[in-house]
Amino acid sequence: MTSIGSFDYIIVGAGSAGCVLANRLSASGRHRVLLLEAGGRDSNPWIHIPLGYGKLFNNAEVNWKFQSEPQAFLGDRIVNLPRGKVLGGSSSINGLVYIRGQQQDFDHWRELGNRGWSYEDVLPYFRKAEDQERGSDSYHGAGGPLPVSDPSEPNDICDAFIAAAKAAGHPINTDFNGATQEGAGYFQSTSRRGLRVSSAVAYLEPAKRRPNLAVLTKAHATRLLFDDNHNVCGVEWLRDGQHECATAGGEVILAAGAFGTPQLLQLSGLGPGDLLRERGIVVRKQLRGVGANLQDHYQVRLVAGVTKPITFNDDMRNIFRMSRVGLRFLLRRRGPLTISAGYAGGFFRTDSGLATPDIQVHLLNFSSSKLGDKLDPFSAFTLSSCQLRPESRGTVIIRSADPLEAPLINPNYLATETDRRVTVAGVKLLRSIVRTFPLCALVEMEREPGVAVSSDEDLLNYCRERGGSIHHASCTARMGSGPDAVVDEQLRVHGVGRLRIADGSVMPTIVSGNTHAAIVMIGEKAADLILRSAA
Template sequence: MIDRGHFDYVIIGAGSAGCVLANRLSADPRLSVLLLEAGPADRNPWIHVPLGYGRLFNHPVLNWGYKTQPEPQLEHRQISQPRGKVLGGSSSINGLVYIRGQREDFDDWANAGATGWSYAEMLPYFKRSENQARGADAWHGVDGPLSVSDQSEPHILCDAYIAAAVEAGYPANPDFNGAAQEGAGYFQTTSHRGRRCSAAVAYLRPARQRPNLTIVTNAHARRILFDGARAIGVEWTSGGQLFCAYGGRETILATGAINTPQLLELSGIGDGQRLQSLGIEVRHDNQAVGENLQDHMQVRCVFETNQKVTLNDDMGSLARKIRMVARYVLQRKGPLTVSAGYAGGFFRTAAAKDMRPDMEVHFITFSTNKMGDSLDPFSAFTASSCQLRPTSRGHVHAVSPDPMVAPDILANYLSTEEDRATNIAGLRLIRNIMAQPAMARYITNERMPGPDLTSDDALLAYIRQNAASLYHPTCTAAIGQVVDPQLRVIGVDGLRVVDASVMPSVVSGNCNAAIIAIAERAADLILGVPMLEKEMANG
């Protein structure tokens, strides 16, 4: 084993949270920081072109390429779970949509025992992370590293969708991350002047020349090293060799909601019986490790349109492809700048149990048989529904002591009657919006699910056959179950988890913004910095 030395902090995982921590901890020149990433540097050009996420969906090098076990309620289909394996993690391959969630999400965390994680306490960290293109206000900041921008230009179909939502009785909403989430509007994106602003671009690039920050790529963590009950470092493989390094103050696990529980279990932290069955020595018996997996599921509706203004049309014409590339290179505008949701909305369906939106809609100006496939050869757009707070729960567990073996992932989608009813209601909500005059004049045919599917049973069958993940796995090392409110792993010393796995419940929307804010607050917890009380008062 090759010893790479001693550091104050060892951070395992250079995804959204790991990049934030590397920047904030190494800002103190007295502290030495090691950052490990299983994948390569973020040099692939498609990472930095917003629409390039389509090229990265199944990338064999930059993507872990996970799949769930056959999902019992989805006709035993295995569901793709792409995860970034590159500097920036999933923020380097995701759809760039910037959504924080609802105020109540964080208040629910605090009320359930996650002290310090209420909305009022988290808002300053959202603001601290953000460089908002529209300027600062009560909800937004401009001094942070993460660029948040408007779409580069409007689109005729997006405008029609927003107008149709208003005709259907929903408000227009220009800022889903402001005073209220409900309504329809354009999504903002983590981009700057037409280029992706990943966590690696925002946080790591400004810090990587610091002499006290060491970044090691292509380093696949095998296990956390312990001295008794204290974590003291990490062991990893790279290029067929075995390495180790030691963290004198803390070892920080930031590998995401899939890899984090696996690595905890490989290090002896988890259900004792499960670990013993794999031949892993039990260091701390905690049956909650890897349980409580929550993920957002999406159901796509595809509509053919009488307007040849879709990305399908652009990609089907050589002349239009040349124009699309030229506009991007010269103006940083056009389809290549668009996120995985061009416009969208947050709505209350007929199944909503309270006044909070329970459904997110993503509206995109292209269509495909399934994500990652080629675009359809006809003019069409997609509106997908996503239940914001699913009640189904799954798990992630190691199945071998070999860290190169992918873990067992089961999201357990649609396992509750509430989730089934809400997803049916989501399809009906989309149909209602599409039937409004502002939108209906552009639609020639509902291709998916198809107008003949009208009963609840028929729509549920369609969902079972076609639903997929929205790629938001969370909650597998939750606060109060696996970590305490300071994100310290319960039962051992010197080890924290800082990533999506610590969420007590999934936020109501896309998750990347919340993960970055969690890491911002975690950096203060690690460094012993007082909470941003002044900013809280101003917010």
């Protein structure tokens, strides 16, 4: 094994939070920081084109291409689980939608005993990160590293959807990250002037020339290193087929994501003792919550045919329209190529007695048989619904002691009656809006699930057969106290010295919406906690 030296901090994973940490921990110039990323540089041009995420779903150069185990409540289907394997991590291949979650999500974290994680506590970190196009106010920040922008232009289908939602009795909402989340409206995205701004672009690019920051790509972390006092003292990785390592005089921070972080912990002897012994791994610390409590948002789509050729499907079927789309992007940074994976949408309650919305809707002005496939050869748009607070819990466990073997991932989708009921109710709500004027005036027919699918039983079968992940995996190294918690409120791993976790795995419960913004916030707060403890 070759040692590349000693650093104050070693960060594993250059994703949504890892890039934040690399920037903040190296900013003073006093600390030597090493950032490890298993993937390569973010040089693929499709990364930087917002709609390019569709080209990255099946690209193994930038995507781990994880898959679930056969899902018992989905007829043993295997579900694709893409995760970013590149600088920027999943923020380089995600759908760019900027949603923080509900205020109540973070207050619930505090109610679970996590001091410092209420909405009032975390709002300053959201604002610190943000460069809000509309300017700063009590909810938003301006001048931060991460741009938050409105769509480059309106869209007829989106306008009709928002108007139909209002006519169906739902409020209009121009700011899902403000005073309230409920309602229909346009989504904002993490883009600037029509280009994606990942965490790598926002945080790492400005910092990478600092002499005290080293960034290693193609460095696949294989295990943590421990000193004689059982504290973490470094990391080992594989790069170009060679084993390398570095030591940390301060701390090691894991930011490898909801799948990668528990995998590395288990490979290093930190996790459920029985599992580790079965895999031939020496147990260093029994932490039965490592890899447990997996939560994700499960989405189900409705595809509606359109009476006019006004969709992106139509653009891509006509050489002249296709050329115009490309030129508008190149010359003006406008048009369909600048749109996130949720042009418009909203947050709705499937039961009027609920205190807050329990489903999120995304609208796309195109359709395909599944995400990442070719667009359909007809005019259509897609609406999807996902349950925001699933009860189902899954697991992430290592297959073997081989660090290059993908873990066993079982999200356990639709395992509870509540999850099944709310998922079906979400599709019904989509239908209710689609069948309301003015959106109904644009709709030719419902292509999926189709009007023949009408009973709750038939709808549930459709949800099981056609639903999938919306790629918000989280909670596999949850913050809290008790036997199933992995980190404390300072993000320190229980019973293990000089090791913290700062990524979506530490969420006690999944946030009500897209997860990228909350993970950036976790990175910002983690950097603050680390620097304060070092002062």
